[in-house]
Amino acid sequence: MNEGEQLLDLYHRKYSDAAIARRMGEPWTRRQVQWWRKQNQLPSHGKHFVAGRACDTPERKARYAARWHARLREVWYCHAVRHGWAHLLTFPADRSRGRADEVEGYPLTRRMVDVLTLLRDHGPMTRRQLSRSLCEHNRLFDGKSIRAILALLGWGLIEKQMAYRRETVYTLAPLAMLDITQHHAAGATEKSFSGAE
Numbered sequence: 001m002n003e004g005e006q007l008l009d010l011y012h013r014k015y016s017d018a019a020i021a022r023r024m025g026e027p028w029t030r031r032q033v034q035w036w037r038k039q040n041q042l043p044s045h046g047k048h049f050v051a052g053r054a055c056d057t058p059e060r061k062a063r064y065a066a067r068w069h070a071r072l073r074e075v076w077y078c079h080a081v082r083h084g085w086a087h088l089l090t091f092p093a094d095r096s097r098g099r100a101d102e103v104e105g106y107p108l109t110r111r112m113v114d115v116l117t118l119l120r121d122h123g124p125m126t127r128r129q130l131s132r133s134l135c136e137h138n139r140l141f142d143g144k145s146i147r148a149i150l151a152l153l154g155w156g157l158i159e160k161q162m163a164y165r166r167e168t169v170y171t172l173a174p175l176a177m178l179d180i181t182q183h184h185a186a187g188a189t190e191k192s193f194s195g196a197e
Contacts, residue, residue, distance in 0.1 A: 007036060016045055073107075080108045083117045087179045088157070106155060111148040119158060119172040126167045 001009070003024070010020045017033040024033070037044065080089055090105040108116075111134075118133050119125060125133070134145060149170070152158045157176040163169040 007033070008040075011037065011042060014045055076109050076113070079110050080113045083113050084120075085113055085116060088176070106157070109148060111144050112152055115145070115148055115152060115170075116157065116172065116176060119170060120176075124161075124163075124169045124171045126163070126169055128167075130170065 006024065007020060010023055015023065017037065018030040020033045021028045021030045034044075077089060080086065085108060088106045088108060114134060115130065118130060122129075122133070131145070149158070153160060156173055159171050159173045161169045161171060
């Protein structure tokens with residue numbers, strides 16, 4: 001199979017220009033593949049094609065998105081456990097310990113875990129102190145931080161107080177240190193949140 005046939009074969013297998021260039025090896029580059037494609041009047045596959053894998057159908061796109069979200073939730077879960085917030089996460093059913101049903105925990109994102117950890121380790125903090133500690137270059141909170149703070153306030157895991165000079169001070173609520181099963185026993189509010197990370 002000559003180079004032209006190889007290029008055509010990779011193109012028909014829905015590889016992107018960059019992926020074709022990688023498969024062809026030296027001296028091919030993405031721009032050379034793009035030039036060859038235009039010379040042969042072949043349309044681009046566009047940005048929907050990732051590293052040589054076709055994502056052209058809605059089912060494939062949905063599967064790819066579901067895998068990506070599952071991986072992201074796994075990363076968030078590991079981050080929460082590593083920083084000592086496993087007691088707020090979902091408990092699986094464990095009949096040996098007397099839990100017949102799964103207990104739904106809080107969907108903590110990475111930013112939420114960072115805020116909880118800062119408040120636990122460094123005591124009450126103002127917005128500016130939290131912002132500096134989260135490495136946001138002395139700006140006020142961005143959208144992710146605001147959503148994380150609002151969700152944590154709504155769930156009762158942190159508390160807001162007014163302090164000197166009318167600055168808002170955030171503190172860790174006692175509820176944050178309880179086990180998730182104790183939250184349900186205490187009748188904690190319903191948890192609903194749409195991504196703050």
